[in-house]
Amino acid sequence: MAFRNWRIGMHIQQDHIAIVALLLERSRWALRRWWSIPLMPGTVRQGIVVDVESLARQLQSWRRELPLQHQACIAFPAARTLQKQLPRPQISLRESEQATWIASAMAQQLEMPASSLCVDYVDARAADGWRVTAGAAPGY
Known part of the structure; x- marks a missing residue:
């Protein structure tokens, strides 16, 4: 299981975080684990995380239960996020420059600073670019 x-x-x-872990086995998805992690009252209000530190503490203890090889996906409210495919720039960039370039490109498209x-991206090898998800940071 080291490479899966x-x-x-x-x-x-x-009031809680619902989490499932799946693994692709023999062309089918198999459930590996599931968790229901209770949240302190007031951590989330009307669908918005207001106590980020409390949420981070809960997830840090949960993180220790995961194998080294994993990929996490989080659902965000659709009205507050944008998913986009970005092409690679013409020049090669270091990791920190790459993150800055992607954030700037998304900021231009959303007309926001x-x-x-908050930006997350994954390499989209087939499209020679990145799949990017951007959302408004809390308070905007």
């Missing part, structure tokens, strides 16, 4: 990747789906709800965005 768990796919983890996470749904943050008002890059500092107001």
Whole structure:
């Protein structure tokens, strides 16, 4: 199992976090584990995480239960996020420059300052670019 990747789906709800871990085996998805992690009252209000530190503490203790090879996916409210395919720039970039470039490109498309965005991206080898998810940071 050292080279097999768990796919983890996470749904943050008002009072708890529901998490499932799946593994592709013999062309079928198999459930590896599931968790229901209770949240302190007031961590999430009306679908918005207001106590980030409390949420981070809960997830840090859960993180220790995961294998080294895993990929986590989190659902965000659709009205507050944008998913986009970005092509690679013409020049090669170091990792920190790459993150800055991607955040700037998404900020331009959303017409928002890059500092107001939370950005995550994954290499999209087939399209020679990145699949990017950007969302407004809390407070915007």
